[in-house]
Structure formats: C-alpha cells, structure tokens
Amino acid sequence: xxxxxxxxxxxxxxxxxxxxxxxxxxxxxxxxxxxxxxxxxxxxxxxxxxxxxxxxxxxxxxxxxxxxxxxxxxxxxxxxxxxxxxxxxxxxxxxxxxxxxxxxxxxxxxxxxxxxxxxxxxxxxxxxxxxxxxxxxxxxxxxxxxxxxxxxxxxxxxxxxxxxxxxxxxxxxxxxxxxxxxxxxxxxxxxxxxxxxxxxxxxxxxx
Amino acid sequence: xxxxxxxxxxxxxxxxxxxxxxxxxxxxxxxxxxxxxxxxxxxxxxxxxxxxxxxxxxxxxxxxxxxxxxxxxxxxxxxxxxxxxxxxxxxxxxxxxxxxxxxxxxxxxxxxxxxxxxxxxxxxxxxxxxxxxxxxxxxxxxxxxxxxxxxxxxxxxxxxxxxxxxxxxxxxxxxxxxxxxxxxxxxxxxxxxxxxxxxxxxxxxxxxxxxxxxxxxxxxxxxxxxxxxxxxxxxxxxxxxxxxxxxxxxxxxxxxxxxxxxxxxxxxxxxxxxxxxxxxxxxxxxxxxxxxxxxxxxxxxxxxxxxxxxxxxxxxxxxxxxxxxxxxxxxxxxxxxxxxxxxxxxxxxx
Ligand code: SF4
Ligand code: SF4
Numbered sequence: 001x002x003x004x005x006x007x008x009x010x011x012x013x014x015x016x017x018x019x020x021x022x023x024x025x026x027x028x029x030x031x032x033x034x035x036x037x038x039x040x041x042x043x044x045x046x047x048x049x050x051x052x053x054x055x056x057x058x059x060x061x062x063x064x065x066x067x068x069x070x071x072x073x074x075x076x077x078x079x080x081x082x083x084x085x086x087x088x089x090x091x092x093x094x095x096x097x098x099x100x101x102x103x104x105x106x107x108x109x110x111x112x113x114x115x116x117x118x119x120x121x122x123x124x125x126x127x128x129x130x131x132x133x134x135x136x137x138x139x140x141x142x143x144x145x146x147x148x149x150x151x152x153x154x155x156x157x158x159x160x161x162x163x164x165x166x167x168x169x170x171x172x173x174x175x176x177x178x179x180x181x182x183x184x185x186x187x188x189x190x191x192x193x194x195x196x197x198x199x200x201x202x203x204x205x206x207x
Numbered sequence: 208x209x210x211x212x213x214x215x216x217x218x219x220x221x222x223x224x225x226x227x228x229x230x231x232x233x234x235x236x237x238x239x240x241x242x243x244x245x246x247x248x249x250x251x252x253x254x255x256x257x258x259x260x261x262x263x264x265x266x267x268x269x270x271x272x273x274x275x276x277x278x279x280x281x282x283x284x285x286x287x288x289x290x291x292x293x294x295x296x297x298x299x300x301x302x303x304x305x306x307x308x309x310x311x312x313x314x315x316x317x318x319x320x321x322x323x324x325x326x327x328x329x330x331x332x333x334x335x336x337x338x339x340x341x342x343x344x345x346x347x348x349x350x351x352x353x354x355x356x357x358x359x360x361x362x363x364x365x366x367x368x369x370x371x372x373x374x375x376x377x378x379x380x381x382x383x384x385x386x387x388x389x390x391x392x393x394x395x396x397x398x399x400x401x402x403x404x405x406x407x408x409x410x411x412x413x414x415x416x417x418x419x420x421x422x423x424x425x426x427x428x429x430x431x432x433x434x435x436x437x438x439x440x441x442x443x444x445x446x447x448x449x450x451x452x453x454x455x456x457x458x459x460x461x462x463x464x465x466x467x468x469x470x471x472x473x474x475x476x477x478x479x480x481x482x483x484x485x486x487x488x489x490x491x492x493x494x495x496x497x498x499x500x501x502x503x504x505x506x507x508x509x510x511x512x513x514x515x516x517x518x519x520x521x522x523x524x525x526x527x528x529x530x531x532x533x534x535x536x537x538x539x540x541x542x543x544x545x546x547x548x549x550x551x552x553x554x555x556x557x
Pocket of ligand 2: 020021022023024025026027028041042045077078079080081082083084
C-alpha cells in the first residue's frame with residue numbers, strides 16, 4: 001500500500017475537492033456539523049494540504065471525519081472552489097479501504113449503515129422503504145408513522161401507490177432481473193468488495 | 208431589494224420527461240409522486256414515463272459512504288440507459304439527493320471524458336447496456352415552477368387566508384443538494400433560489416424571509432440514519448424552527464422529500480421532549496411538499512394525496528385556505544375500509 005496522501009490524491013473526486021485552501025474558515029462558518037460537533041472543515045483541508053502522513057493517519061483513525069453531514073453547503077461558499085464535504089467522502093473511502101474506520105466509535109457505525117442502507121439497496125432496490133422504517137427504531141417518527149406502518153397495505157393503494165405490486169408505480173416490488181443488474185454493477189465496480197469488508201460477520205453468516 | 212434570481216433562469220424542457228422516483232418520497236409521501244404525475248398528465252397534458260425497471264440511485268448510500276463512487280456512477284449510468292432505451296432525453300428526478308447525484312456524475316463526465324468512458328465500460332460489463340447523457344436534467348419541482356402560471360387558472364383556491372383576506376405567509380425550504388452543489392442547476396441558483404418562492408408568489412401567498420432560511424434541514428445522512436447521532440439532526444432542524452418562529456408562518460413548503468419529513472417529524476419530537484411548539488396555538492407549523500400544495504390548490508382530495516400521513520396536522524391550514532374536505536374520510540383505507548385512528552401525541556395538538 002502506498003502513502004496515504006497518494007491514495008487520497010488517486011480518488012477521482014480529489015481534484016475537485018481540494019485545489020488550494022487559503023484557510024479563510026468560510027466553510028467552517030456555515031457548516032452545520034461545526035455547530036454541533038467539535039469539527040472544523042477548514043482544519044481538515046489544511047491537514048490534507050500539508051500532506052503529513054502521521055497527521056493524516058491520526059485524522060483517518062479519529063471520529064472527526066465521520067462528523068460531516070454531507071449537506072455540501074461548503075461547496076457554495078468556498079472562495080477557492082474547494083469542497084470540504086467531498087474531501088470528506090475521499091477520506092472516508094480511504095479510511096474504509098485501510099480499515100482505519102474501526103479505530104473510532106463513529107467510524108465503526110459504518111457497519112450499521114452497511115447493514116441497513118447498504119443491504120436495502122441490494123435486497124430490495126431501495127435505499128429506504130416503509131417496511132424497513134421500523135417504529136421501534138424510529139420513535140421520532142411519531143404515532144402517525146406507526147399507524148401508516150401498521151396499515152400500509154390498506155392506505156398505500158388509496159394514495160395511488162403500487163405497494164408490493166409488480167410493474168410500475170410507487171413502492172412496487174423491484175423485479176429480480178433489475179435487482180440482479182444492480183448487484184452485477186456492485187460486483188464489477190467495487191461496491192460488493194466494500195460491502196463484504198464492512199458488513200458485520202454475523203450478517204454475512206445469515207445469508 | 209435587488210432580485211438576483213431574475214439574472215439567472217435555467218433551461219427546463221417543455222415535454223417528454225423520464226421520471227426517476229425517489230426512495231424517500233415513495234416511503235413518506237407516495238401520494239405526492241402520484242399527484243405529480245397526475246398534474247403533468249391531466250392538467251398540463253404532458254408525456255412522462257414512469258419506467259418499471261428503475262430503482263434507487265444509491266444516493267443515500269453514497270453519501271453515507273457505504274457505496275463507492277464508481278458504483279453509484281454506474282448505477283446512474285443504468286438509470287440513464289433506461290431513459291435512452293425508451294427514447295427520452297429529459298431526465299426528472301423526484302428526489303433532491305438523486306438530483307445532486309445525477310448532476311454530480313454529469314459534471315464529472317463533462318470535465319473528465321475518460322471517466323465517462325469508464326462508466327460505459329462498467330455498465331457494459333455488468334449489464335450489457337449503453338446510455339446517453341440526458342439533454343436536459345431538472346428536478347421535478349422545476350417543472351411545476353415552469354408551468355405555475357399555466358396551472359393558476361385551473362386552481363380552485365389561492366394562498367389567501369379566507370378569514371382575514373390576507374396572503375398566507377409561507378416559509379420555503381430548498382433541499383441543500385438542489386443548488387448548493389451546482390448552483391447553475393437551480394432556478395435562481397444557490398443564494399436566491401426561486402423555485403418554490405415563485406410558486407408561492409404566483410398563487411397568492413407571501414414568502415417569509417428569515418435568518419436561517421438556507422440552513423440545512425439537519426438530515427446529515429449518517430447523522431440521522433444512525434440512532435445515536437440523531438442529536439445532530441434535530442439540533443440543526445431546531446435552529447431553523449427558532450429562526451422562523453417570530454415570523455409566524457402559516458406553513459413550510461419544501462421541494463426535497465427528506466426535508467419535508469424532518470421538518471414535520473422533528474416538530475413532534477421537540478414538542479414531546481421539550482413541550483415546545485413553534486406556533487402559538489400548540490399545533491405546530493404544517494409542512495407541505497410542493498406536489499401537495501399544487502394538488503390542494505387544484506382541488507385534489509388531501510387524503511388521496513396522503514396528507515393524513517403528516518404528524519403536524521394540516522386540517523387547520525385547509526380551513527384557512529377554504530379547502531372542501533371530508534374529515535371523516537381522513538383515516539379510511541382503500542375502498543372506504545374503516546381503520547383505527549392513530550394515537551395522539553401527548554403535547555403536540557392534533
Ligand atoms: S458538507 Fe460537511 S463539511 Fe461541508 S458544510 Fe456540510 S457538514 Fe460541513
Ligand atoms: S472556505 Fe475554502 S479556502 Fe476557506 S478554509 Fe474552507 S476550504 Fe479553505
């Protein structure tokens with residue numbers, strides 16, 4: 001494995017994400033993650049720009065890179081055309097390839113995300129689907145969601161949805177031939193490799 | 208104030224659209240997608256394809272870092288290939304996250320043709336498919352914006368408070384990925400987006416400006432999807448509510464399905480956690496999708512559009528607009544089937 005900074009630079013998104021940061025802090029000023037967490041996109045850009053391997057390794061093994069909410073508000077405002085949120089995507093990708101995500105509490109949450117969203121995509125062809133928004137795990141969704149979740153087979157057709165039906169329409173079952181093509185894309189492009197690496201072992205054993 | 212949005216208007220195709228459904232909108236606002244197609248076909252007499260072979264763009268997984276760039280790029284290529292196969296050139300995503308993903312891939316291909324070639328190779332290897340890049344890509348809200356004046360004479364109601372005769376005061380919230388990533392893809396660009404404000408003004412309402420108008424709704428992908436992180440999400444949404452509260456908006460209008468869901472559900476959560484609501488009467492501020500708003504003004508049944516699925520109830524807003532609706536039909540199932548009604552929250556009035 002080469003140097004971390006080389007791996008970062010090899011990502012096709014890197015060139016767009018970091019041109020030349022002048023450390024002005026505008027991105028940090030508008031960043032919702034910076035308001036909530038001890039997080040500073042300006043410092044992330046600065047660390048990567050300096051290219052110090054030890055510092056980059058510390059960053060990739062920390063919680064810090066997992067704080068960004070991917071709103072990309074930073075893209076609009078950076079006077080140099082940098083995109084801190086896109087640089088974060090690159091860093092997270094390297095942290096996963098190197099296994100560094102396992103060193104931090106926030107990084108290890110990737111397993112949950114892979115088990116949820118990652119598996120939804122491959123199994124049903126949706127990132128999110130009402131069957132998989134369980135009220136027990138989503139108390140913030142409130143009692144109306146619980147009602148819909150319990151009665152969706154009766155309510156969805158009234159909304160013109162094709163819930164678990166074949167053919168077109170909202171909430172239809174996605175045909176096996178289409179799911180197979182999506183899975184093939186994951187196999188050919190590295191999606192399955194990442195999934196197999198990050199998915200918790202017990203989930204793989206269940207298959 | 209100078210109206211900067213006038214200086215920039217993007218191109219929005221006139222007809223023959225390929226619709227890409229949204230996982231989040233189908234999950235929380237399935238009736239909004241039905242309404243959008245109905246408006247296009249029945250009111251505007253447009254041709255729009257609802258292809259059965261479509262699937263997620265993977266956008267939520269991409270921004271949660273469980274799907275690599277190359278995979279999302281090739282899934283996008285497959286969706287474009289469905290469009291190509293059916294003979295369409297105008298691509299219309301329902302989801303704002305998807306809109307951001309599609310425009311991102313198109314921008315990357317434009318500046319790096321070798322990457323587009325790689326997408327072609329991947330897609331061929333995986334699916335034996337070929338694709339063309341759309342000639343026109345717009346978010347579905349752009350189409351309603353474009354035809355807002357054409358829809359107006361067909362509308363039964365206006366955004367006017369029938370008790371006071373005054374325009375309804377509306378807060379609009381644009382999904383971050385609509386114009387913050389690629390400002391030239393948004394009507395009015397990122398700083399003065401006009402896509403929803405234009406609808407509100409055309410249909411008789413008053414757009415309320417407030418300090419945190421451009422702040423993110425708080426979704427944050429992994430910051431909501433992982434239960435332990437949800438403090439981020441609710442804290443950012445709360446910041447918006449606190450900022451809009453003094454302006455006493457009648458409702459919030461959104462073009463992103465995720466934002467609509469969070470702005471609705473977090474009002475319930477905040478009420479239950481802190482006994483706080485952001486309207487004086489304790490009912491919360493209703494949140495509408497732009498499809499629901501357009502359908503309502505056209506006289507569509509609110510319950511057939513799924514407006515009973517909001518946690519902040521819309522009934523008082525319907526009364527203000529003067530919409531004729533049947534309260535007794537709100538919680539019926541298909542074919543008039545009687546269903547139990549949802550439990551009531553403790554604090555948020557229903
Ligand atoms: S994308 Fe991330 S770094 Fe950029 S403003 Fe949003 S939360 Fe902050
Ligand atoms: S706004 Fe741009 S130039 Fe300024 S600190 Fe952030 S990334 Fe660097």
